[in-house]
């Protein structure tokens with residue numbers, strides 16, 4: 001399940017209801033999926049063939065279809081990141097810059113873990129959402145954020161898009177973020 005670290009206050013939220021309430025208050029969509037449809041052999045693998053990715057999408061098809069219908073997504077794919085990913089250091093450097101998109105950014109974690117750093121509403125400041133397998137999150141359009149790996153540096157995630165061609169990162173220069181710990 002997701003946990004939260006609030007950078008301004010040092011507060012950690014681990015209680016499921018508290019995490020859900022915090023995310024809702026910050027207008028972040030969050031839910032948790034049952035991953036039992038994913039073949040067992042793929043639940044702990046981070047180097048995936050195209051066939052493996054298709055098998056993950058098939059295993060999650062009911063949840064994907066429901067989410068797509070309710071929120072308007074028309075396309076989805078699977079990404080896998082680990083130390084085996086070519087240019088992983090370069091990718092992480094690029095990832096860890098605050099940015100925005102003109103559509104929301106959805107990630108369903110299928111294996112491993114990842115962290116979204118998100119600018120909260122009002123005076124909340126930035127907070128980290130640590131996601132593990134089954135967690136599904138959507139960062140709203142125009143909401144500053146970035147995604148990065150956790151210490152284990154392994155994640156498989158499903159991405160869903162309303163319009164993949166419009167899914168471009170726009171840098172968001174924020175002095176308040178630079179001052180964060």
Ligand SMILES: [Fe+2]
Pocket residue numbers: 099100101105145146147169
């Ligand atoms: Fe993004």
